[in-house]
Amino acid sequence: MERTILMVGDVIGQPGMRALYAHLPMLKKQHKADLCVVNGENAADGFGLTPDLAEMIFSAGADVITTGNHVWQQREIYRYLDEQPNILRPANYPSGNPGHGSAVVAHGGLRFGVLNLQGRQRMWPIDCPFKRGRDELRKLKSECDAVVIDFHADDPQEKEAIAYHFDGQATALVGTHTHIQTADERILPKGLAYLTDLGSTGPDLSIIGFDPEISIQRHLTDLPLRNEVSENPSIIQGAVITFDDAKPHRALSITRIREAAGV
Numbered sequence: 001m002e003r004t005i006l007m008v009g010d011v012i013g014q015p016g017m018r019a020l021y022a023h024l025p026m027l028k029k030q031h032k033a034d035l036c037v038v039n040g041e042n043a044a045d046g047f048g049l050t051p052d053l054a055e056m057i058f059s060a061g062a063d064v065i066t067t068g069n070h071v072w073q074q075r076e077i078y079r080y081l082d083e084q085p086n087i088l089r090p091a092n093y094p095s096g097n098p099g100h101g102s103a104v105v106a107h108g109g110l111r112f113g114v115l116n117l118q119g120r121q122r123m124w125p126i127d128c129p130f131k132r133g134r135d136e137l138r139k140l141k142s143e144c145d146a147v148v149i150d151f152h153a154d155d156p157q158e159k160e161a162i163a164y165h166f167d168g169q170a171t172a173l174v175g176t177h178t179h180i181q182t183a184d185e186r187i188l189p190k191g192l193a194y195l196t197d198l199g200s201t202g203p204d205l206s207i208i209g210f211d212p213e214i215s216i217q218r219h220l221t222d223l224p225l226r227n228e229v230s231e232n233p234s235i236i237q238g239a240v241i242t243f244d245d246a247k248p249h250r251a252l253s254i255t256r257i258r259e260a261a262g263v
């Protein structure tokens with residue numbers, strides 16, 4: 001039987017939240033999604049996530065929320081990360097940090113594992129995502145029928161390398177963090193569905209979701225001006241992955257989503 005996983009790229013500020021509310025229920029229905037994973041690390045005005053915003057993302061239809069390097073910016077989320085099993089922070093942060101990096105969700109008679117990892121190239125050098133990911137995957141695969149990975153990273157080479165490393169071990173690995181959707185979706189030789197970056201869910205005419213004028217001034221002046229989320233109309237971006245539940249580690253297809261949200 002064919003199954004579908006919907007992965008949604010980084011939700012940016014209020015415009016991203018509006019896009020999610022306006023569009024996610026319809027997208028889930030249209031694609032008959034068995035599992036919906038949303039990266040929420042930019043929901044709080046572009047920088048982190050609060051418990052209230054996380055609850056809103058769940059109520060819009062996410063089964064699991066993934067995050068990344070901005071997850072620590074709103075301190076009120078720390079306890080929530082410990083208490084809510086279906087919100088993740090990258091698994092390769094040092095042990096002892098709040099939260100956890102993987103979740104298991106049951107739906108339609110299947111158990112789905114979701115793993116969140118973070119890259120180290122051009123980012124803070126936390127624990128090795130390859131080694132930590134391998135350990136987490138081993139554990140998840142013993143508990144789950146299908147596993148998907150959100151690799152929150154900046155460097156495309158690192159993203160492709162980890163995808164090939166985990167090819168045959170999971171159903172899909174998609175990148176987040178750059179907010180720019182790539183057009184390289186494909187199935188790797190052993191069946192892993194891969195896309196370098198899902199893109200963001202938030203303002204379309206913007207610089208990675210933020211006000212272009214402020215970004216230009218940052219470059220012209222080298223002043224540490226704080227980015228502000230653009231208020232231009234939003235799009236929702238992500239990918240849909242299908243697989244046959246008889247062969248869960250061999251994806252059938254991966255299709256990008258990039259749609260105007262009308263808000």
Ligand SMILES: [Fe+2]
Pocket residue numbers: 041068069070152177
């Ligand atoms: Fe990020």
